[in-house]
Amino acid sequence: xxxxxxxxxxxxxxxxxxxxxxxxxxxxxxxxxxxxDFHGTERIADPPRxxxxxxxxxxxxxxxGDLTYYAPWGNLAVFYKGGPSASSDxxxxxxxxxxxxxxSKAERITIEAAS
Numbered sequence: 507x508x509x510x511x512x513x514x515x516x517x518x519x520x521x522x523x524x525x526x527x528x529x530x531x532x533x534x535x536x537x538x539x540x541x542x543d544f545h546g547t548e549r550i551a552d553p554p555r556x557x558x559x560x561x562x563x564x565x566x567x568x569x570x571g572d573l574t575y576y577a578p579w580g581n582l583a584v585f586y587k588g589g590p591s592a593s594s595d596x597x598x599x600x601x602x603x604x605x606x607x608x609x610s611k612a613e614r615i616t617i618e619a620a621s
Contacts, residue, residue: 510618534553572601
């Protein structure tokens with residue numbers, strides 16, 4: 507599923523996978539969220555509500571550019587470094603095609619449905 511993402515006003519290519527959690531995120535679009543750093547590996551933000559975790563795909567370790575959902579806290583995360591080992595609590599929703607430097611400095615993300 508193609509989406510439009512802007513990081514601090516600069517557009518970047520991005521896609522969502524076809525998981526139930528990603529479709530649930532898509533139902534909330536458009537979203538503009540402020541990002542904050544977490545653990546020197548990811549930028550995090552809180553969506554307006556928790557996303558579904560039904561039928562979650564097999565856990566995978568997050569990679570640079572992955573857009574994820576951490577179920578216990580209900581937050582979105584954009585990884586700018588490789589994440590922890592695979593966890594059933596961390597759902598990969600899609601991928602943002604931006605370099606690690608741009609991702610690590612991003613303060614605001616806007617996610618919209620592609621037209």
